[in-house]
Amino acid sequence: MSDSQLQTADYADKLAPSQVQDIMNPETFVPPDNQPIPRVIIEFCDRCRWLHRATWTSTELFLTFPPPKLASVTLLPLNSDETAGRFRVWLYLSADPPILLWDRKVEGGFPELKVLKQRLRDNIQPGVSLGHSDKK
Known part of the structure:
Protein backbone atom coordinates (compact mmCIF):
# COMPACT_ATOMS: atom_id res chain seq x y z
CA MET A 1 0.00 0.00 0.00
CA SER A 2 1.41 3.44 -0.90
CA ASP A 3 1.88 6.28 1.61
CA SER A 4 -1.04 8.20 0.14
CA GLN A 5 -3.26 5.12 0.44
CA LEU A 6 -2.23 4.71 4.09
CA GLN A 7 -3.02 8.38 4.79
CA THR A 8 -6.35 7.95 3.07
CA ALA A 9 -7.12 4.89 5.18
CA ASP A 10 -6.24 6.76 8.43
CA TYR A 11 -8.49 9.70 7.61
CA ALA A 12 -11.24 7.45 6.28
CA ASP A 13 -11.82 6.22 9.82
CA LYS A 14 -12.86 9.77 10.80
CA LEU A 15 -15.31 10.21 7.94
CA ALA A 16 -18.97 9.32 7.94
CA PRO A 17 -19.64 6.11 5.98
CA SER A 18 -21.30 8.12 3.22
CA GLN A 19 -18.17 10.24 2.64
CA VAL A 20 -15.33 9.09 0.42
CA GLN A 21 -11.84 10.35 1.22
CA ASP A 22 -9.96 11.92 -1.65
CA ILE A 23 -6.62 13.45 -0.62
CA MET A 24 -6.88 15.90 -3.53
CA ASN A 25 -10.45 17.03 -2.81
CA PRO A 26 -10.77 19.71 -0.06
CA GLU A 27 -14.44 18.84 0.40
CA THR A 28 -13.40 15.52 1.96
CA PHE A 29 -10.65 16.92 4.23
CA VAL A 30 -11.10 16.23 7.93
CA PRO A 31 -10.00 19.07 10.24
CA PRO A 32 -8.02 18.25 13.37
CA ASP A 33 -10.12 17.29 16.37
CA ASN A 34 -9.85 19.19 19.62
CA GLN A 35 -6.45 20.67 20.27
CA PRO A 36 -4.03 17.88 21.20
CA ILE A 37 -2.26 17.88 24.55
CA PRO A 38 0.24 18.53 25.87
Whole structure:
Protein backbone atom coordinates (compact mmCIF):
# COMPACT_ATOMS: atom_id res chain seq x y z
CA MET A 1 0.00 0.00 0.00
CA SER A 2 1.41 3.44 -0.90
CA ASP A 3 1.88 6.28 1.61
CA SER A 4 -1.04 8.20 0.14
CA GLN A 5 -3.26 5.12 0.44
CA LEU A 6 -2.23 4.71 4.09
CA GLN A 7 -3.02 8.38 4.79
CA THR A 8 -6.35 7.95 3.07
CA ALA A 9 -7.12 4.89 5.18
CA ASP A 10 -6.24 6.76 8.43
CA TYR A 11 -8.49 9.70 7.61
CA ALA A 12 -11.24 7.45 6.28
CA ASP A 13 -11.82 6.22 9.82
CA LYS A 14 -12.86 9.77 10.80
CA LEU A 15 -15.31 10.21 7.94
CA ALA A 16 -18.97 9.32 7.94
CA PRO A 17 -19.64 6.11 5.98
CA SER A 18 -21.30 8.12 3.22
CA GLN A 19 -18.17 10.24 2.64
CA VAL A 20 -15.33 9.09 0.42
CA GLN A 21 -11.84 10.35 1.22
CA ASP A 22 -9.96 11.92 -1.65
CA ILE A 23 -6.62 13.45 -0.62
CA MET A 24 -6.88 15.90 -3.53
CA ASN A 25 -10.45 17.03 -2.81
CA PRO A 26 -10.77 19.71 -0.06
CA GLU A 27 -14.44 18.84 0.40
CA THR A 28 -13.40 15.52 1.96
CA PHE A 29 -10.65 16.92 4.23
CA VAL A 30 -11.10 16.23 7.93
CA PRO A 31 -10.00 19.07 10.24
CA PRO A 32 -8.02 18.25 13.37
CA ASP A 33 -10.12 17.29 16.37
CA ASN A 34 -9.85 19.19 19.62
CA GLN A 35 -6.45 20.67 20.27
CA PRO A 36 -4.03 17.88 21.20
CA ILE A 37 -2.26 17.88 24.55
CA PRO A 38 0.24 18.53 25.87
CA ARG A 39 0.41 21.80 23.99
CA VAL A 40 2.22 25.09 24.44
CA ILE A 41 1.02 28.57 23.58
CA ILE A 42 3.58 31.34 23.25
CA GLU A 43 2.04 34.81 23.60
CA PHE A 44 4.25 37.61 22.36
CA CYS A 45 4.08 41.34 21.64
CA ASP A 46 3.99 41.77 17.89
CA ARG A 47 4.74 45.49 18.16
CA CYS A 48 8.02 44.61 19.89
CA ARG A 49 9.00 42.46 16.89
CA TRP A 50 9.36 39.28 18.93
CA LEU A 51 8.08 36.88 16.28
CA HIS A 52 11.60 35.62 15.59
CA ARG A 53 12.21 34.91 19.29
CA ALA A 54 8.84 33.13 19.57
CA THR A 55 9.51 30.94 16.52
CA TRP A 56 13.01 30.13 17.73
CA THR A 57 11.59 29.15 21.13
CA SER A 58 8.94 26.92 19.52
CA THR A 59 11.55 25.25 17.32
CA GLU A 60 13.79 24.52 20.31
CA LEU A 61 10.86 23.05 22.27
CA PHE A 62 9.89 20.80 19.36
CA LEU A 63 13.49 19.64 18.88
CA THR A 64 13.73 18.69 22.55
CA PHE A 65 10.19 17.32 22.91
CA PRO A 66 9.14 15.88 19.54
CA PRO A 67 5.55 14.68 19.13
CA PRO A 68 3.87 12.98 20.90
CA LYS A 69 5.78 14.29 23.96
CA LEU A 70 4.69 17.79 22.93
CA ALA A 71 1.71 17.71 20.58
CA SER A 72 1.63 21.32 19.41
CA VAL A 73 3.04 24.80 19.84
CA THR A 74 0.89 27.79 18.95
CA LEU A 75 2.24 31.28 18.43
CA LEU A 76 -0.13 34.03 19.52
CA PRO A 77 0.93 37.52 18.39
CA LEU A 78 -0.65 40.33 20.42
CA ASN A 79 -0.92 43.95 19.40
CA SER A 80 -2.57 46.13 22.04
CA ASP A 81 -1.55 48.52 24.80
CA GLU A 82 -2.48 45.91 27.44
CA THR A 83 -0.13 43.32 25.93
CA ALA A 84 2.82 45.59 25.20
CA GLY A 85 6.10 43.86 26.03
CA ARG A 86 4.46 40.49 26.69
CA PHE A 87 6.25 37.21 26.23
CA ARG A 88 4.50 34.34 28.01
CA VAL A 89 4.77 30.60 27.63
CA TRP A 90 1.72 28.53 28.67
CA LEU A 91 1.41 24.76 29.00
CA TYR A 92 -1.92 23.00 28.56
CA LEU A 93 -2.09 19.47 29.93
CA SER A 94 -5.84 18.98 30.13
CA ALA A 95 -9.08 20.90 30.47
CA ASP A 96 -7.71 22.31 33.73
CA PRO A 97 -6.33 25.84 33.75
CA PRO A 98 -3.01 26.15 31.89
CA ILE A 99 0.34 26.31 33.64
CA LEU A 100 2.34 29.51 33.18
CA LEU A 101 5.89 28.37 32.42
CA TRP A 102 7.32 31.83 31.78
CA ASP A 103 6.36 35.49 31.86
CA ARG A 104 8.97 37.99 30.70
CA LYS A 105 7.81 40.76 33.04
CA VAL A 106 7.56 38.55 36.14
CA GLU A 107 10.86 36.75 35.48
CA GLY A 108 12.73 39.92 34.50
CA GLY A 109 13.63 38.89 30.96
CA PHE A 110 13.34 36.29 28.26
CA PRO A 111 13.65 32.62 29.13
CA GLU A 112 16.94 30.85 29.01
CA LEU A 113 16.00 27.86 26.85
CA LYS A 114 17.67 25.52 29.33
CA VAL A 115 15.40 26.74 32.14
CA LEU A 116 12.26 26.74 29.98
CA LYS A 117 12.97 23.20 28.79
CA GLN A 118 13.51 22.05 32.37
CA ARG A 119 10.19 23.58 33.46
CA LEU A 120 8.38 21.98 30.54
CA ARG A 121 10.06 18.61 31.20
CA ASP A 122 9.11 18.77 34.89
CA ASN A 123 5.46 18.94 33.83
CA ILE A 124 5.29 16.52 30.91
CA GLN A 125 8.15 14.05 31.61
CA PRO A 126 9.24 14.36 35.26
CA GLY A 127 12.50 12.64 36.01
CA VAL A 128 13.61 12.34 32.37
CA SER A 129 17.10 13.70 31.72
CA LEU A 130 17.57 16.51 29.22
CA GLY A 131 21.21 15.57 28.75
CA HIS A 132 23.48 18.59 28.52
CA SER A 133 20.57 20.93 29.38
CA ASP A 134 20.50 19.42 32.89
CA LYS A 135 24.20 19.92 33.58
CA LYS A 136 25.27 22.96 35.60
